[in-house]
Amino acid sequence: YKNARGFLVPTFNTRPIICVESVAIGNRILILMGSTGGDLELFDLPASFSQLKDRWENFASLWNPVGRYQVHQMGTNTISAQVLSIETTNGTMRAIVSIVTGGDDQSICISRVKLEQVDKFDMLNNRFKLVQDPCLNVISEASSSAIKGVSHFSFRGQLYILCVGYKIG
Numbered sequence: 001y002k003n004a005r006g007f008l009v010p011t012f013n014t015r016p017i018i019c020v021e022s023v024a025i026g027n028r029i030l031i032l033m034g035s036t037g038g039d040l041e042l043f044d045l046p047a048s049f050s051q052l053k054d055r056w057e058n059f060a061s062l063w064n065p066v067g068r069y070q071v072h073q074m075g076t077n078t079i080s081a082q083v084l085s086i087e088t089t090n091g092t093m094r095a096i097v098s099i100v101t102g103g104d105d106q107s108i109c110i111s112r113v114k115l116e117q118v119d120k121f122d123m124l125n126n127r128f129k130l131v132q133d134p135c136l137n138v139i140s141e142a143s144s145s146a147i148k149g150v151s152h153f154s155f156r157g158q159l160y161i162l163c164v165g166y167k168i169g
Helices: 049-054 056-061
Strands: 017-025 028-035 039-046 064-070 076-089 092-103 108-117 128-130 135-139 147-155 158-165
Touching: 017 076, 017 092, 028 076, 028 092, 039 076, 039 108, 064 108, 064 128, 092 147, 092 158, 108 147, 108 158
Parallel strands: 076 147
Antiparallel strands: 017 028, 028 039, 039 064, 076 092, 092 108, 108 128, 108 135, 147 158
């Protein structure tokens, strides 16, 4: 950790980021960040160490904004993400990602995003884009307090969600 470096990366707004999650999809890394405003921001980076190393000094040029959408009325505290499917047709990769977030508004938001790689012929800049608006399902009052941790997984075709919060009294 002696050589660990940090980078200032651009986001979509000025609200503080309070949680982060990442998931590898093919040759990209999808980064998800939750803000105090209840937003979820999506970015991607190359998953190749050589691509990262070659452009390390200009890291911000690798940081690709994918999208942003509102998942909570306030504070997106926690994120869990998993790749549901990846398919390649005619050299174009498409992926569907399941995302579950928990917020200060005591709700859980389950969303599904469809991604597609923009330029299949340029391996250095083969970035993701959203194919359509995310499909959202908000479960209000999922907890009697702010949700501080969430995890989800699929088993035999069923989605399971685990969440934690804090209840006074």
